[in-house]
Amino acid sequence: MIRTEQLSRHFDDVIALDATNIHIKEQQTTVIMGGSGSGKTTLLRLLAGLECPTSGHIWYGKDDLNGMSQKSLYQLRARMGMVFQYSALLNSLSVYDNVAFPLVEHTQLDKSVIHTMVTMKLEQVGLRGFENLMPSQLSGGMAKRVAFARALAMDPEVVFFDEPTSGLDPISAGVIASLIGDITKRTRMTSIVVTHDVHAGLDIADHVILLWQGKVIAEGTSDIIRNSDDERVQQFIQGRPDGPIPFSRSETSYIEDLLHKPGTVRIS
Amino acid sequence: MSQTNTTQNSMLTFFGSLGRWFLRTLESMGDAAVLSITSLTHLFAKPWQGKHIVIQLYALGVGSFVIIAITGAFTGMVLSLQGYYTLAKFGSESLLGSGVALAIIRELGPVLGAFMMVGRAGSSITAEIGIMRVTEQLDALQMMAINPKARVILPRIIAMIIALPILVTMFDIIGLVAGYIVGVELLGVNGGAFIGEMIAQVTPMDLYAGWVKAIGFGILIGVICTYMGYRATPTTEGVAKATTQAVVAGSVGVLVLDYILTSFFL
Numbered sequence A: 001m002i003r004t005e006q007l008s009r010h011f012d013d014v015i016a017l018d019a020t021n022i023h024i025k026e027q028q029t030t031v032i033m034g035g036s037g038s039g040k041t042t043l044l045r046l047l048a049g050l051e052c053p054t055s056g057h058i059w060y061g062k063d064d065l066n067g068m069s070q071k072s073l074y075q076l077r078a079r080m081g082m083v084f085q086y087s088a089l090l091n092s093l094s095v096y097d098n099v100a101f102p103l104v105e106h107t108q109l110d111k112s113v114i115h116t117m118v119t120m121k122l123e124q125v126g127l128r129g130f131e132n133l134m135p136s137q138l139s140g141g142m143a144k145r146v147a148f149a150r151a152l153a154m155d156p157e158v159v160f161f162d163e164p165t166s167g168l169d170p171i172s173a174g175v176i177a178s179l180i181g182d183i184t185k186r187t188r189m190t191s192i193v194v195t196h197d198v199h200a201g202l203d204i205a206d207h208v209i210l211l212w213q214g215k216v217i218a219e220g221t222s223d224i225i226r227n228s229d230d231e232r233v234q235q236f237i238q239g240r241p242d243g244p245i246p247f248s249r250s251e252t253s254y255i256e257d258l259l260h261k262p263g264t265v266r267i268s
Numbered sequence B: 001m002s003q004t005n006t007t008q009n010s011m012l013t014f015f016g017s018l019g020r021w022f023l024r025t026l027e028s029m030g031d032a033a034v035l036s037i038t039s040l041t042h043l044f045a046k047p048w049q050g051k052h053i054v055i056q057l058y059a060l061g062v063g064s065f066v067i068i069a070i071t072g073a074f075t076g077m078v079l080s081l082q083g084y085y086t087l088a089k090f091g092s093e094s095l096l097g098s099g100v101a102l103a104i105i106r107e108l109g110p111v112l113g114a115f116m117m118v119g120r121a122g123s124s125i126t127a128e129i130g131i132m133r134v135t136e137q138l139d140a141l142q143m144m145a146i147n148p149k150a151r152v153i154l155p156r157i158i159a160m161i162i163a164l165p166i167l168v169t170m171f172d173i174i175g176l177v178a179g180y181i182v183g184v185e186l187l188g189v190n191g192g193a194f195i196g197e198m199i200a201q202v203t204p205m206d207l208y209a210g211w212v213k214a215i216g217f218g219i220l221i222g223v224i225c226t227y228m229g230y231r232a233t234p235t236t237e238g239v240a241k242a243t244t245q246a247v248v249a250g251s252v253g254v255l256v257l258d259y260i261l262t263s264f265f266l
Helices: A038-048 A070-077 A095-106 A111-124 A140-152 A170-187 A197-206 A223-227 A231-238 A254-258 B004-040 B049-087 B093-132 B135-142 B148-186 B191-201 B204-230 B236-265
Strands: A002-011 A014-022 A029-034 A055-060 A080-083 A159-161 A190-195 A205-211 A215-220
Touching: A014 A038, A014 A215, A029 A038, A029 A170, A029 A197, A038 A095, A038 A190, A070 B148, A080 A140, A080 B135, A095 A111, A095 A140, A140 A170, A170 A190, A170 A197, A170 B093, A190 A197, A197 A223, A197 A231, A205 B236, A215 A223, A215 A231, A215 A254, A223 A231, B004 B148, B004 B204, B049 B093, B049 B148, B093 B135, B093 B148, B093 B191, B093 B204, B093 B236, B135 B148, B148 B191, B148 B204, B204 B236
Parallel strands: A029 A190, A029 A205, A080 A159, A159 A190
Antiparallel strands: A002 A014, A002 A055, A205 A215
């Protein structure tokens, strides 16, 4: 359904994503994992059309996101939803108005129908009865669930999740993860989840993509990833500090730099 | 010899920095113009943003009325007080009305009104849009297939263009009334002479010039403040910096544009 072809994104000298080819299947939960700075959020923003690639293509069926007009892109986005890392609820609107927002903007539905639909979406995420609260009155987990309800409002075909469990307590994180898994199966939508939460990610994933330094280093079902022979994959999923994925980003050690720097005082 | 080289290097560094600053400013001005024009192309497009323009008009216009009224009143009072003692030296107190009116309508109303709007409404526009950028609300709008230029930028620019001439007119009226109270009621200038001179000296052209300036300042403030917020670096510091830059650029821009427009009307 969604496919990237030699997709790259550079920020000046930094290569965030390097000639990536991935394939996201319909009606499945694809989890993109990787450490901080591995390029997973960049990949998600590229797939959502929020960033332009430096090179390569993103195919939605037969349509290339790259050459798409703004009108076509907005038509495509009407079939998408996104849950942002910090929820991105509109601060001036109540919970009800946030969830109703896409429906009010894009449909001619009667107010009573919109009310029923908003109530249904809030019920799906377990927040019916909280319609009148403002975003500033919500906890992190509740805000994520409201954002999820808003993303579901238009019954999208694809929903993007950017770090849906980050900054949440284990129970809230578990609730969000199970909601993603359950709703994806029930509504037969396609979910693309970016996370570094290994347990939640592997639990809900139909397909996992593991990134490191802007490249795909492993791909497959959760079991394939768990049983991978790749040391980098094992280091990541076990959360080991030592291994092929270095802690330091510098090419050389600080001690070497000091010893070889001209003019450095040497102790003999 | 080495001192000459050092001086030359310093000069080169100075002119290099100046050139880079100039190019950056020029680039920002172009970027701001493109952003505003692309936003304004949505003015008559569907969905019509009328409701959001009215909301912004209320927030920026009605919300700024008190500060405009206070500034207008004290400007008129001070002008009357200063003008009276200066004119009294020449026995021309009767000209007080025309002096106060011309100063307020031609210059002080539009310029001080614009300054107040930059400080009160412009800074809030930049901060609000900047925070929307930091909290990904602008991206969220895009993902809901809503164009932030049409929804966020356009209503604020249009509201500023409509609000400023109305507020400047209020500033003028309040300033003149306050000037009249100080001149006539407190300092004893003849009321008939005050109003008569005012009517005799102020031409319709002065009123038009004031309104044209107010519209020009409205466009300028709207464009600068929305641009600074929209392009703010998405960090707390970035929003703070953008807000400061918007107020500084807006204020300096008002003065420069005032000179240009005044030279057209004289």
